[in-house]
Amino acid sequence: MTNDLLKLITQMQQPSFYPHAVENIELIQTHASLVFLTGEYAYKVKKSVNYGFLDYSTLDKRKHFIETELKLNQKIAPELYLEVIPLSELDTQLVLNSSKNIVEYALKMRQFPQENLFSNLLKADKLSSDRFIELGKIVAQFHISAESNDRISSFGTVANLNAAFQENYQQSQKYIGTVQTKEQFEATKAYTDSFFDEKKDLFQTRRDRHKIKECHGDLHLKNICLWEDKIQLFDRIEFNESFRFVDTMYDVAFTVMDLEARGKPEFANVFLNSYLEYTGDWSGLLVLPLYLSRQAYVRAKVNSFLLDDPQISEAEKQKAEQTASDYYRQAYQYTQRKLGGLILMSGLSGSGKSTVAKRIAHDLGAIHIRSDAVRKHLAGIALEKPGTESIYTPEMTQKTYDRLLELGTMLTKEGYTVILDAKYDRLTLRQPVITEAKSSNIPLKIVYCTAPISVLRDRLNQRQNDISDAGADLIESQKANAENFTTEEQGYITTVDTSRADWRSEAIYFEGLRFIAFSS
Incomplete structure (x- = not known):
């Protein structure tokens, strides 16, 4: 000093x-x-x-x-x-x-009080799912308004990204055999190498869609706090543009990785689904595993460096060794391909489809895609604004279901479990999903939600602060136009009566939904 x-x-x-x-x-x-x-x-x-x-x-x-x-x-x-x-x-x-x-x-x-950091609030068990829904929206709003231009976009080329990844591997090779295994290192690096080699078009698409922006760069839980009971992001990286001019999913990955590292995957899932719904950037999930692995690996590398610091005590080094080992393992796990599956929600408005879908997403870490969000993104309408009649034409409805199928197919092939949350009340809407699932060998299940008509009306009359525009006046026409499931479809279906007070209880829930074992 x-x-x-x-x-x-x-x-x-x-x-x-x-x-x-x-x-x-x-x-x-x-x-x-x-x-x-x-x-x-x-x-x-x-x-x-x-x-x-x-x-x-x-x-x-x-x-x-x-x-x-x-x-x-x-x-x-x-x-x-x-x-x-x-x-x-x-x-x-x-x-x-x-x-x-x-x-x-x-x-x-x-x-501000240090106990108001999200890292400390989480440790004290003072954060709820609602906070992470809110956080997803706040990060989404930040990214939507963030600047992007040709210079910023140039930081998202394969050459620039790959160079940064390779530097991480070069700097951490010396720790093979101590805090990370040779198998972990080789598998993680091989995943990165093949990703950049085989998916060059994906990175160009991210650039073309202006997803390389002036982001935060260090969006872990210690850089998020509550200030006067409002969520506040802070401490953006200023010292190096290459850490700040990044894919928006780079930021998202930091928060998701940090929550999962702290043993809260359910909050990571809630945050991620909230962000995706607000931005409509479900295709960003194609690059998310790469950035998840990167963020965990960098944390591992930084903790590894502490092992060589003569000013660090032995007790601190032992802690750093365990932390580094955990992060190396996490970085490796993100590179391991998972088996995806498709879950089709079905039922009239107010039948509890979204409530059940959220529960499934929570339990399985699934991607929850609501037709209301897809429809409004296609129409260029903010989610919180009511839709006009023009977005509910037969043509727009078909576009919405086509997009749902496109997203579901694309993401399940990448190993995600995806919930398509829509009425799916007609065979012409369900059959393309079944056909695609069969031809692509995608595991498929249909969750049919039901409740008495009087319950549906009450729920829709009481609905507030929801992106859906459906009202109780639509129930009768929906019921009249709904088509029964065919004999073929019956094999995919489980029925959940959401009017039962105990449907969420373990016995009822798993009796009806244990079929989703393909995702576990």
């Missing part, structure tokens, strides 16, 4: 240094920065370091990157990121906010 850095730390830990009342000052130190927690405010100072991918080695560079950090994060967390303040040295003393003899810069932020 240099004398200048030691002096800065010493003086910034004194209450008299600050022009406002302070509580107990706490210092959080990372490899690249110092954060001083003073009570109401936090001050972040960048260290004079150069790691290649991160260069804060001069005052001008630190000024540039701290101003960039403020600008980037004010876009997503204006309540937290306040201003950049110069630190000046006057008569051997450091002072805040003077224009004379500036020796450093600090980023002033609104401080």
Whole structure:
């Protein structure tokens, strides 16, 4: 530690240094920065370091990157990121906010309780599925409004992406036989190599669809918090554009991977389905496994580096060794192909299809695709806005079901279990799915949801804050037009009476839905 850095730390830990009342000052130190927690405010100072991918080695560079950090994060967390303040040295003393003899810069932020980090809230069991539905929408809104242009898109070429992946493998080879096995390393690397070699068109499609954007770059649970009971993303990467100019699924993968690493796959599934429904980017699932493996592998690599740090205690090294091993295993597991399957929901509006589908998705980690969302995305209508009559024409309905079939087929072939959540009340809508499942050897099940007409009416009359436009006035016509299942279809069907108070109970639920064993 240099004398200048030691002096800065010493003086910034004194209450008299600050022009406002302070509580107990706490210092959080990372490899690249110092954060001083003073009570109401936090001050972040960048260290004079150069790691290649991160260069804060001069005052001008630190000024540039701290101003960039403020600008980037004010876009997503204006309540937290306040201003950049110069630190000046006057008569051997450091002072805040003077224009004379500036020796450093600090980023002033609104401080929040550390227990409000999503990582800590999750550990304290203070987060619900509803929070992750909300998080999915917030990340989706952030990505929808994020900038994309030709320069940003160039970061998504196969050459650029593959180079970054290969660097990870080169830097971690030395840990084979200690925290990762040779088999894990070779299988994970082989998956990446074949992915880039065989799916070049997929990466070009992501670029053509403007999915390479100025994203967050580090969207794990320690960079998400609650501020005044609102979800807040913060700490976007400013120091390296290649970490920020990425596929939107790169960001999503970080959150999903982190939740699964913390033993909460059900929250990962809820977050992912919420994000996909809001963006309509179900085709992004084709690249998600690659990025999931990448995020876990990088976490493994970073923890591996700690094993070579002489300043790390043996106890900390043992913890890092176990953490690295767990992440290497997780990175490998993401590369292992799974057997997918297709679940067709069926039933009148208000019969509980979406409720049952959500339960199945929760239990199986399935992708839940609602026809209402697909229809509105095809029409270019925001999900929360009511649809006009034009999106419910026979032609639009056919387009919606065609898209459902396209998505279901595409994703199950990639190993996903997919729930197609629509009425599927006519043979002409169901038969193409059955035909495709047979020809592609896709496991298929049909879940038929039912309830008395009076219950359906009550549910639809009480429905609020839902993307569906169906009302109780449609029940009679839907019932009249619904076609019975054929003898062939009966072999795929299980029926769930959602009017039964105990349908969610283990006995009733698994008696009806245990057929989905193909996904487990």
